[in-house]
Amino acid sequence: MSAINNQNGFQEDSRRSLDKKPSEDITEKIIAAILFCCGLVSVLTTFGIVIIIFQVTFEFFQEVPLSDFFLDTKWTPLFAERHFGIWPLISGTFLTTITAMAVAIPLGLSSAIYLSEYAQPKVAAILRPAVELLAGIPTVVYGYFALLFVTPFLRNFLPLEIFNAMSAGLMMGVMITPTVGSISLDAIQAVPNSLREGAYALGITKLESIFKVLLPAALSGITASIILGISRAVGETMTVVIAAGQQPKLTVNLMESVETMTAYMAQISGGDSPRGSLNFKTLYAVGAVLFLLTLALNIVSYWVSHRFKEKYD
Amino acid sequence: MATSYQGNDFFDSSSEFTDNIEKRESLGKVFEILFLIGLLIGLFILALLVFDIGQDGLSRFLTPGFLTETPSRFPDEGGIRPAIIGSILLAIIVMLVAVPIGVGAALYLEEYAPKAWWTAIIEINISNLAGVPSIVYGLLGLGVFNYLLGFGPALISGALTLSLLSLPVIIVTSREAIRAVPDSLRHASYGLGVTKWQTIYHHVIPYAIPGILTGVIISVSRAVGDAACLLVVGAVSFLTFNPGLFQRFMALPIQIFSYLSRPEPGFANSSAATIIVMMLLILVLNGIAIYVRQRFSINR
Numbered sequence: 131m132s133a134i135n136n137q138n139g140f141q142e143d144s145r146r147s148l149d150k151k152p153s154e155d156i157t158e159k160i161i162a163a164i165l166f167c168c169g170l171v172s173v174l175t176t177f178g179i180v181i182i183i184f185q186v187t188f189e190f191f192q193e194v195p196l197s198d199f200f201l202d203t204k205w206t207p208l209f210a211e212r213h214f215g216i217w218p219l220i221s222g223t224f225l226t227t228i229t230a231m232a233v234a235i236p237l238g239l240s241s242a243i244y245l246s247e248y249a250q251p252k253v254a255a256i257l258r259p260a261v262e263l264l265a266g267i268p269t270v271v272y273g274y275f276a277l278l279f280v281t282p283f284l285r286n287f288l289p290l291e292i293f294n295a296m297s298a299g300l301m302m303g304v305m306i307t308p309t310v311g312s313i314s315l316d317a318i319q320a321v322p323n324s325l326r327e328g329a330y331a332l333g334i335t336k337l338e339s340i341f342k343v344l345l346p347a348a349l350s351g352i353t354a355s356i357i358l359g360i361s362r363a364v365g366e367t368m369t370v371v372i373a374a375g376q377q378p379k380l381t382v383n384l385m386e387s388v389e390t391m392t393a394y395m396a397q398i399s400g401g402d403s404p405r406g407s408l409n410f411k412t413l414y415a416v417g418a419v420l421f422l423l424t425l426a427l428n429i430v431s432y433w434v435s436h437r438f439k440e441k442y443d
Numbered sequence: 444m445a446t447s448y449q450g451n452d453f454f455d456s457s458s459e460f461t462d463n464i465e466k467r468e469s470l471g472k473v474f475e476i477l478f479l480i481g482l483l484i485g486l487f488i489l490a491l492l493v494f495d496i497g498q499d500g501l502s503r504f505l506t507p508g509f510l511t512e513t514p515s516r517f518p519d520e521g522g523i524r525p526a527i528i529g530s531i532l533l534a535i536i537v538m539l540v541a542v543p544i545g546v547g548a549a550l551y552l553e554e555y556a557p558k559a560w561w562t563a564i565i566e567i568n569i570s571n572l573a574g575v576p577s578i579v580y581g582l583l584g585l586g587v588f589n590y591l592l593g594f595g596p597a598l599i600s601g602a603l604t605l606s607l608l609s610l611p612v613i614i615v616t617s618r619e620a621i622r623a624v625p626d627s628l629r630h631a632s633y634g635l636g637v638t639k640w641q642t643i644y645h646h647v648i649p650y651a652i653p654g655i656l657t658g659v660i661i662s663v664s665r666a667v668g669d670a671a672c673l674l675v676v677g678a679v680s681f682l683t684f685n686p687g688l689f690q691r692f693m694a695l696p697i698q699i700f701s702y703l704s705r706p707e708p709g710f711a712n713s714s715a716a717t718i719i720v721m722m723l724l725i726l727v728l729n730g731i732a733i734y735v736r737q738r739f740s741i742n743r
Contacts, residue, residue: 161640162555168547169556172569172614175607179579182586240481248475261485266661266725267492268668270696271718274703275492278499278711307485333462337471358574365576367671368696372703392671395578399675405590413675417582421575428574432567 183421186414193408199415205378205394207412214412216419218378222388226299226370227363229384233303234359238310239352243340245311246318258315265308273372276301281373293375293387302369310359313435317351318344354435361427365420367392391420500715509716513683514698518709523717525682526698529598530667530724532686533694536602537609537666542659544606545613546648549655552614553621554643573611580608581675589676596677598692604672609662616661620654621647652739660732664725670696680704695721 191199194214202215241261245254276297284290284297321344329339345352375387376397389397395416403409503509508522515521548569556562584604594600624647632642648655670678679691680701686692695717702714 155638158638158640162551165547165551165555168544169551169565171544171607172548172572172610173565175572175583175610176568178587179575179583183579183582186586237481237485240478241485244475244478244482248478257482257486260489261482264485264489266664267489268670268696268721268725270668270670270699270703271492271496271722274699274714274718275495277703279491279495304485304488335464335467335471337474338467340474361574365574365578367576367578367674368700372700392576392578395581396671396674399581399585399677414582417579421579424574424576424579425571428571431574432570 179421183414183418186411187418190408190411190415193411194415203380205389207409208398216391216416218380219389219391219394219416220419221380221382222295222370222374222378222393223364223390225295225382225384225388226302226374226390227360229296229299230302230306230363230366231356231360233300234306234310234363235356237303237307238355238359239314241307241311242314242318243344246315247336247340247344258312261311262308264304267305269305269366269368270372272301272305273298273369276369276373288385290385291375291387293373293377294385295374295388296384298370298372298374299384301373302363302366305366305369306359306362309362310355313355313358314348314352317348317355320351321347350434350437354431357427357431357434361424361431364427365392365424367396371396391416395420496715496718499712500717500719503712503716504719506716510720514681518705518707518713523695523698523713523720525684525686526693526695526717527720527724529678529682529686529693530695530721532598532688532692533602533605534663534667534724534728536599537606537663538659540603541606541609541613541662541666545610545658545662546617546655548610548614549617549621550643550647553618554639554647569611569614573615576671577608577669578671578675580604581672583607584672584676594689596679596691597689598686599688601673601676601678601692601694604676605666605669608669608672609666612662612665613655613658616658617651617655620651620658623654624650649739653736656732656736656739660729663728663732667694667725667728668696668721670694670700673697674700695724 198214199216202213203217204213204215205218206213245258245261249257277293280297280300281290281292281294288296290296325343325347326339329343334342370390371393374390374393376389376393377387378389378394379386381388395413398409398413403413503519506519510522510527511524512522513524514526552562552565556565581604584600584607588594588600588603589596628646628650629642632646637645673694674697677691678694678697680693680697682691682693684690699714699717699721702710702717
């Protein structure tokens with residue numbers, strides 16, 4: 131394939147039949163340049179995030195040694211005796227995230243399987259957007275519901291603290307269900323019908339075809355949806371800051387109050403930390419960990435879904 | 444019925460093959476019901492949530508002055524006017540800033556961008572930005588708009604931060620809409636000798652408008668409900684005046700959060716009432732966008 135270099139220096143790929151050479155007209159050139167700048171905003175946003183977060187994080191680590199941050203097991207930056215061990219915040223984040231995924235994976239997958247394999251198309255056309263409404267509800271609302279409905283309800287049966295990881299995690303799971311469900315649904319529907327028909331020809335039942343043929347075939351998409359769901363849960367703020375509390379501790383007890391990375395960030399920014407103070411810098415250090423963690427999860431999810439995409443052909 | 448091969452000497456009668464089809468089919472029925480229950484649990488919780496908030500908040504919502512007064516330190520008095528105005532201003536600015544840039548970026552990527560390593564980077568970059576948590580955008584906004592540009596913790600900082608947060612969704616959905624425009628339309632236009640931009644402006648954009656507006660609805664609704672990045676940028680939890688562009692500001696989700704963090708029980712009702720207002724605002728935004736979308740569809 132030959133590539134044509136036009137006067138803008140852009141390479142035009144002749145595979146795209148519709149590529150019309152930008153005309154010599156000056157307005158046309160200006161418009162192309164403006165649209166290019168719009169595309170550039172997203173790149174600048176990324177650079178902005180990276181530069182700003184890591185600049186302040188670097189300043190933070192000049193005051194607090196890396197060993198304190200990664201080896202200490204206490205997080206008390208606001209107390210007289212300061213400790214900067216990130217692990218309590220990470221454990222709080224993972225505790226709520228695991229709870230959320232324990233809800234979102236079964237609910238999301240069963241929604242996807244039902245909508246794809248069982249529901250009549252007309253019913254699915256109503257039910258799918260209905261489930262997706264869950265993703266459109268602002269997360270403060272889930273926080274409200276977790277704190278004022280779920281926790282009091284569960285306290286009838288369990289000795290929960292008022293702020294606890296369980297309620298926050300459960301509601302976060304409901305919130306993430308459409309993320310897992312939608313992407314899994316697309317993956318399951320992308321499995322060619324020949325596979326379903328082949329399975330039936332061998333005399334297996336519908337359920338067996340789902341578990342032994344469809345789900346394995348759609349595994350990459352399902353895995354990607356789950357990783358993306360984890361990333362959403364890790365980065366979610368309002369539900370956990372409202373319902374899980376603000377007590378950083380290393381615990382696996384769902385009934386206790388915990389603090390997540392995002393909840394700490396919301397707490398410290400709601401207060402008055404003057405710019406340049408150590409408290410201000412902890413905000414960025416925690417933000418950097420959160421950013422890197424979600425970035426890694428997003429890249430893995432993107433990679434998984436693209437790596438295995440075309441294996442049917 | 445079970446099929447058997449009893450006549451065959453090679454098969455031990457204790458290991459005869461049975462297809463067990465009834466058992467397997469009934470297991471299938473059980474799982475069908477389980478999958479349906481899994482689907483309905485989410486909807487059930489949605490209904491419960493709407494009911495609970497209605498029950499907690501409706502009477503407070505109907506209190507005279509709730510929409511028009513400024514907040515009070517007492518649970519049953521005052522209103523949420525500054526938060527309403529703040530949220531509406533935020534939504535308007537997000538639409539003015541994020542929609543043109545987002546659609547522009549989508550047009551560039553779909554219509555102009557060559558297939559090259561750096562356009563692939565832009566694409567991967569956008570899908571990654573869509574997964575960056577809201578609160579991290581808050582750090583960006585704090586650094587760029589509050590300090591670098593010197594706006595401070597003002598409404599404009601929050602609005603621009605929300606705009607950046609909304610961009611990836613607008614770009615992704617707009618691209619899908621633009622990609623769905625049939626090539627024959629562009630060919631026909633080029634065939635008449637028009638320039639590239641004239642084709643895009645007069646044919647591609649009008650054709651793609653319904654899809655683009657869908658993305659706009661989703662992203663602006665999210666922006667209206669988002670609180671995390673506004674907390675970092677510096678939204679306040681108590682304001683006795685209407686926010687202006689360069690002043691401290693409130694927004695509805697921040698108001699909900701601030702009511703929830705007060706111990707007196709009455710504030711929970713105010714919080715629920717504010718949720719009702721926020722959900723209504725989101726519904727109105729959706730309604731406007733759907734109306735515009737349909738008008739464009741008919742006039743095409």
